[in-house]
Amino acid sequence: MRSVLMWAAVAMAAVLVNVAVVAVAQEAGKTEPQAVAQASPQGPPTVTVTKEMRQHDAWRNALYFGGAVYGFLVLLAVLALGISRRLRDLARSITPHRFLSAMVFVALLTVVTTVLSLPLDVLSGYVVPHRFDLSDQSLGSWLWDQAKGLFLNILLAAPILALALEGIRRRRRWWLALWLGSIPITLFLVLIGPVVLDPVFNTFEPLKDEELKTEILNLASRAGIAGGRLWQVDKSKQTKEMNAYVNGLGPTKRIVLWDTIIAKLSRDQLLFVMAHEMGHYVRHHVWKLLGFLMGLLLVVFWLGQRLAEWATRRFGAAWGFDAPHDPAALPLLLLLVSVFLFFLSPVTAGFSRILEHEADVFALELTHLNDAGARAFVKLAEDSKVLPDPHPFIRFWRYTHPTLKERIQFCTTYRPWEQGLPNRVWQGAPGR
Template sequence: MASSKRMQPDRQSGLFMRYLFFTIICLFFSRIGIAAEQLPALQGTPSSVTSQIESVDETLPVAVPEPSAKALAHYRSGTVLWCIRTIWELWLPILFLFTGFSARLREFARKIGRHWFWAMCIYFVVLVVLNYLLSLPLAYFQGFIRPHAYNLSNQTLAKWFTDSLKELGLVLVLGCLFLWIPYLLLKKSPRRWWLYASLAMVPIYFFVVMIQPVVMAPMFNQFTPVKDKALEAKIMALAERAGIHGAGIYEVNKSVDTKTANAYVSGFLGTKRIVLWDTIIAQLNERELMFVLGHEMGHYALNHVVKGILCLSVLTLVAFYGVHVAASFLLRRFSRYFGFDQLSDLASLPLLVLLINVFSLVLTPIGFAYSRHLEHEADRFGLELTHYNHSAGTGFVKLQQQSLGVPWPGLVYTIWRATHPSNGERVEFFNEYKPWLKHEPSRYEAYFTPEQPKK
């Protein structure tokens, strides 16, 4: 729900925040975030969203079933893949540094580009393309082979590869436009660059989040108004009751890519919107879908996107300072291998990426713990808005059984990979949280109009 990462950890770590340092570079080299935007993947036998289920008793509890053998295999192989990917993202920058490749590439770029800016662009493009090619087999297995092996994907190889090239092109363009900013700060203020760069990242984060739904996302899929106008009217009525007026609600054709289902909030200011994958409209009944939308509206009404970015900005400040201290130490020890002795040298990019990956691992537990808190509060908002506790639980049971979910993942998974509370925790919360039955005040009732939703 506002973030599907917990259910799709191997597909991507999110275009909402591939974390820390030059947002554009991190889109390619790193992968940490506060994911607060997507719904856990749900898949299964399609059911009409307009199905009549007026007789459902929303006070009935929902049991958390045990995971299937296939789900456990998916979970374990995903853990192995996560470890391999993490090691790869640390090892590759080390290779570029200790072989002296980065320094040689800098000299090549200077000869070809002559001017500092063009040399920077040439260096960046060659390094990113090389990284892309070296990482392509792992990305292919992770993004195409594995989802098809578990029957979770509809994507053709041509679509997967085209999307991969689009993302590469996006990184190259934006990197060439903005990479000069941090390097200028490194050159002008080598002792306090980390502070100034952290401050500069705040508006950049907001800018990327603002343009993502209107510039980036449409590059990969088609977004349209919700096709089912009766459904759209019900969604708008729910939004009005949640105090959200004039919200943009869109449907996206993700069925060309995946069998999983999703919904999320994205954007900032005028680009803020609620997005439904067409798969979720086909696969959930009306009440399950309305809870999902209530959850997403909670992210919207409670300003979770802004809160997530502010949390990320604080983590960025800590990480940049750590990079500053660690880089100084490493340059004193290994500059003869690196071929440079200043962090402001363009050849330092792999060193920056390496240290950012290290500190992202250290800071991930903090960022993801905050993400889980936001997701829990969005769950609470959705329940208070709809009172659809049982339907919320049945939706998550579908998730677990049909999307290969594990209800109680291990501690390592929770700390380093879970942007959401576990499936088991969420279903138990849905079963227990019903203050309105005890005539107790709800936490977010001030956000709602007086009229109660129809049951």
């Protein structure tokens, strides 16, 4: 029973934070386009702000903040309208077994919240990208991706959260148990993501361009990366935007290029982008980010238990439960963690910007491809249609990367080797 309780603690924390942790861990490997810009063959790129960019930026920000509030309201409505209580009773009528009924409840809750969130998901994930010519994906294909995502959510969440609720029932200081438990489970999910979860939505295969592969592997060798794993993925079936990222851990760690970025960037631009990703790899950014997030989550879970117990005493009778371990209280726990993580967004985004800038420094010091780097950001930006220099509040709250204006300026001005100054990050010899 002791081992069951430990896995319960592990499970609860992992599911509550999995989306945030894994997403941000992958985000540490992204090169994010952020504006439409035009490059002149002579001189540095110049950024042109268009009406479409302003409109797209407004949509993105409205959907981000509005979507967060809508998500909070969905969970609150599930509690206040008695939906959670009814779902728990329905689950218990299906099976009286506590663990199995908790699994059934989680599955039902996942379906209900997904349906309630679908209108906003369609707007943000389908309507807006098509409105700004960022996707050609059919509605049927998009809905199929959502269905697969729903299936995976249920498959992972149902048994894990059922164990977690049992653990909360038996542990007095369950906030600490959940935090400790979140570490191995989150690492496991990051580990299996590239080989189990991601292939559900896309086809991954080794980089096909042998000449490009050889150049990238030579670059990786100089960066101190042995046996680098390079993959490409067919993201063009879902988006016209471009991206490359690092994900996975240990044997599953890899650098992934979207097929769109391979098709649209020049060889030097791709090498700069790959050097940026290698910077994440060499500087252990995924580990640093995970460690940083785990530190924040220690506070989140500590506050979470106290607020959950207070809310249960204050609203539990009206909402149909009398303890945080009651399945009907699960939306309350999810709501609290969601609110905490939302208000911690500026903190996590700020830390991510530090890592992204360090990866840019690494790429320039490794390759000296300053012009190619600046023009890579230009081309990456062409499909993004986002303002190059957003409002300071938006940058503070949302941006996990420096703005495009900052990155282009840095690429065009950072040349310590020309003044005989030492590098900041990379200590080897530049070149290709």
